[in-house]
Amino acid sequence: MPPIRLLLADDHEIVRAGLRMLLQVQPDMEIVAEAASGGEAIELAQAHQPDVVLMDISMPDMSGVEATRLLKARCPAIAVLALTIHEEPGYYVQMLDAGASGYVPKRAAPDELLNAIRTVQRGELFLHPPLPAATTQETAQRGAGAGDTDLLILTEREREVLKLIAQGLTNKHIGEELGISPKTVARHRDNISYKLKLSSRAELTRYAIQKGLISLSDE
Numbered sequence: 001m002p003p004i005r006l007l008l009a010d011d012h013e014i015v016r017a018g019l020r021m022l023l024q025v026q027p028d029m030e031i032v033a034e035a036a037s038g039g040e041a042i043e044l045a046q047a048h049q050p051d052v053v054l055m056d057i058s059m060p061d062m063s064g065v066e067a068t069r070l071l072k073a074r075c076p077a078i079a080v081l082a083l084t085i086h087e088e089p090g091y092y093v094q095m096l097d098a099g100a101s102g103y104v105p106k107r108a109a110p111d112e113l114l115n116a117i118r119t120v121q122r123g124e125l126f127l128h129p130p131l132p133a134a135t136t137q138e139t140a141q142r143g144a145g146a147g148d149t150d151l152l153i154l155t156e157r158e159r160e161v162l163k164l165i166a167q168g169l170t171n172k173h174i175g176e177e178l179g180i181s182p183k184t185v186a187r188h189r190d191n192i193s194y195k196l197k198l199s200s201r202a203e204l205t206r207y208a209i210q211k212g213l214i215s216l217s218d219e
Contacts, residue, residue, distance in 0.1 A: 038067030072099030102126030166208035
């Protein structure tokens with residue numbers, strides 16, 4: 001398989017140098033570009049089309065949140081993984097809303113970062129386990145208003161399936177949990193995707209978190 005193509009976006013050269021030392025020796029990863037600002041990250045991402053962008057939140061010209069939002073609008077297939085010193089729940093929610101597929105604090109262990117990169121490259125959402133429960137409360141509150149009306153178009157069974165999809169279970173394991181066949185699970189998932197206009201596991205997981213269907217402690 002071809003290596004995972006990475007773009008590093010951080011305004012601190014010493015941080016990028018440390019990431020470079022870790023990532024360039026991974027046999028399944030390749031750094032294709034480095035950016036020192038949000039605007040440069042967008043420009044280089046459009047030029048190089050990496051699989052994953054490691055995005056800092058605090059950068060000089062625009063925040064990583066805004067850069068992520070613009071990047072996902074222009075290049076929706078590129079996964080964005082936030083790598084930042086900020087661990088406040090609000091930042092996590094903002095990055096999630098902007099389209100990020102994961103969030104890793106800079107204090108995380110190297111193996112955790114590598115796992116996060118591989119996870120978001122597969123189209124899944126990476127949730128850093130130590131994120132505080134307040135994050136869940138905030139996402140639930142954000143989804144508790146009028147925007148929750150779209151949940152009503154899902155049947156009770158579809159909501160059950162969606163919750164288990166967001167928890168990372170396969171169709172087989174969801175079927176075992178609910179006492180239905182994997183084919184029936186797949187049919188429910190197709191219906192959920194059609195109704196919500198969402199396709200990937202990352203999109204469905206993000207939606208489930210925003211609506212308060214699951215908490216980070218479920219992961």
